[in-house]
Amino acid sequence: MIEALPGTGVPGEQVLAELRELRAADLPTHGGRLFAYVYDPAVAGLDELAHAAYAVSAHVNGLDPTAFPSLLAMENALVAAAGRLLGGGPGTAAPEVAGSVTSGGTESLILAVKAARDAHPGIDRPRLVVPSTAHAAFAKAAHYLRVALDVVPVGADLRADPLATAAAIGPETVLVAASAPSYAHGVVDPIPQLAALAAERGVRFHVDACFGGWVLPYLRRLGADLPDFDFTVPGVTSISVDLHKYAYAPKGVSVLLHRDAALRMPQFFAYADWPGYTMVNPVISSTRSGGPIAAALATLRHLGDDGYLRLAGHTRDAVAVLAGAVEATAGVRLFAPPETTVVCLATEPDVDLFVLADELAARGWHTQPQLAYGGLPATIHLTVTAAVGATAADFGPDLAAAIAATRARGPVALPPALLEAAGALTPQMVTPDLVEGLAAGLGLGLGEDVGGRMAAVNSLLDVAPPALREALLAGFLSLLQRPSWHGVG
Numbered sequence: 420m421i422e423a424l425p426g427t428g429v430p431g432e433q434v435l436a437e438l439r440e441l442r443a444a445d446l447p448t449h450g451g452r453l454f455a456y457v458y459d460p461a462v463a464g465l466d467e468l469a470h471a472a473y474a475v476s477a478h479v480n481g482l483d484p485t486a487f488p489s490l491l492a493m494e495n496a497l498v499a500a501a502g503r504l505l506g507g508g509p510g511t512a513a514p515e516v517a518g519s520v521t522s523g524g525t526e527s528l529i530l531a532v533k534a535a536r537d538a539h540p541g542i543d544r545p546r547l548v549v550p551s552t553a554h555a556a557f558a559k560a561a562h563y564l565r566v567a568l569d570v571v572p573v574g575a576d577l578r579a580d581p582l583a584t585a586a587a588i589g590p591e592t593v594l595v596a597a598s599a600p601s602y603a604h605g606v607v608d609p610i611p612q613l614a615a616l617a618a619e620r621g622v623r624f625h626v627d628a629c630f631g632g633w634v635l636p637y638l639r640r641l642g643a644d645l646p647d648f649d650f651t652v653p654g655v656t657s658i659s660v661d662l663h664k665y666a667y668a669p670k671g672v673s674v675l676l677h678r679d680a681a682l683r684m685p686q687f688f689a690y691a692d693w694p695g696y697t698m699v700n701p702v703i704s705s706t707r708s709g710g711p712i713a714a715a716l717a718t719l720r721h722l723g724d725d726g727y728l729r730l731a732g733h734t735r736d737a738v739a740v741l742a743g744a745v746e747a748t749a750g751v752r753l754f755a756p757p758e759t760t761v762v763c764l765a766t767e768p769d770v771d772l773f774v775l776a777d778e779l780a781a782r783g784w785h786t787q788p789q790l791a792y793g794g795l796p797a798t799i800h801l802t803v804t805a806a807v808g809a810t811a812a813d814f815g816p817d818l819a820a821a822i823a824a825t826r827a828r829g830p831v832a833l834p835p836a837l838l839e840a841a842g843a844l845t846p847q848m849v850t851p852d853l854v855e856g857l858a859a860g861l862g863l864g865l866g867e868d869v870g871g872r873m874a875a876v877n878s879l880l881d882v883a884p885p886a887l888r889e890a891l892l893a894g895f896l897s898l899l900q901r902p903s904w905h906g907v908g
């Protein structure tokens with residue numbers, strides 16, 4: 420347990436040593452074996468550069484660009500780079516592109532929905548139309564902003580269905596959105612068709628390129644056969660792209676672009692009706708650090724366009740090796756076409772997917788299990804970044820070994836009493852005590868071993884309906900997030 424406020428201050432060197440010791444329990448952010456959460460280009464010296472740049476601007480406040488013009492200049496440069504990469508800027512079909520730097524993809528999406536909602540003050544019950552594969556952050560945006568969410572099932576190819584989307588658009592629809600690509604499966608929605616039918620109805624259309632916006636343009640330049648998804652597509656009114664994903668910047672930066680500044684206006688919040696300074700914020704945060712922005716700028720400038728092209732090549736090659744390993748190994752199969760930077764696999768009935776994820780983790784491969792949902796089976800997700808180029812060749816043999824071990828271990832057999840109790844649960848019944856009991860019953864510690872074998876937990880969640888999953892995981896998170904005098908963490 421670490422004490423944040425000791426009675427007497429601790430020397431800096433010791434504090435840093437303690438932090439490093441804490442970090443040792445984390446998943447490895449480098450080394451090309453973690454397939455979610457982190458994006459690693461494996462470029463020597465890049466971390467040090469980003470950290471130094473971060474330090475230069477850490478205490479600068481993005482609240483007021485007139486006080487800190489350095490941040491304004493950096494943000495405008497980032498928006499220009501993102502705009503250019505995504506089909507906008509002088510001499511293009513979207514010469515007036517405007518944008519904002521946000522703290523992440525979720526914030527970008529919330530703001531895209533806010534801008535669309537507030538562009539229609541006359542619509543009392545605004546609605547948002549998304550495919551079922553759209554990122555959960557849209558649901559969060561809809562929830563926060565009291566916009567109704569219309570979820571349209573995707574086709575058998577896991578892509579947004581234009582006809583069904585058209586049918587879902589009504590007079591109260593303020594925004595239609597789709598993904599380039601979807602996070603779960605890494606497939607690109609048919610953006611031109613979707614944007615055209617939104618435009619026909621006079622509705623804004625957002626492309627969620629949070630995940631792929633910084634790599635798809637390079638994959639296309641390398642010859643990948645991917646549909647248009649950017650401002651070259653008529654009807655696309657906004658695009659989000661996370662710099663802390665495939666631009667390889669440290670966490671805390673995304674860009675939200677609009678086709679022009681007029682479309683962006685309703686994104687802003689201004690307030691003069693109090694005795695303090697007039698607040699005018701383009702994004703959700705008011706005070707915000709310049710650190711992530713400077714780090715992102717340094718990362719972009721150092722890697723350069725040619726650097727991103729080279730890294731996209733490494734990533735594409737790694738995807739091919741991993742996908743080839745999945746195809747060549749009995750017991751697993753590709754669940755989605757590996758057309759971008761995701762490898763998504765499913766298991767054959769005799770291989771328990773959640774046990775397999777644990778067996779892969781035991782061999783140092785940290786993947787992301789995705790629960791069964793709406794007719795789709797549970798899958799394992801791998802976000803592939805350039806660093807995987809160095810490790811991809813080792814994956815196949817370990818995958819085969821992990822499958823053998825999974826078969827030997829057999830599927831998770833949850834205690835029938837537990838399954839029965841869980842089957843009778845409703846979200847309303849989930850209390851802190853109940854979650855604590857369930858966690859203990861599943862052998863789940865609340866301390867440092869919290870990321871251990873997860874198959875039992877995942878199997879239980881897998882049979883629960885989404886609302887119960889939400890309640891159970893929220894309850895579990897609440898147990899984890901307690902002041903450390905409880906002895907947790």
Ligand SMILES: *Cc1c(COP(=O)(O)O)cnc(C)c1O
Pocket residue numbers: 522523524525526528554556598600601602627628629630631661673
């Ligand atoms: C990561 C992601 C988001 C959310 O971004 P955060 O930076 O995690 O808030 C939204 N959409 C897609 C497609 C993503 O991959």
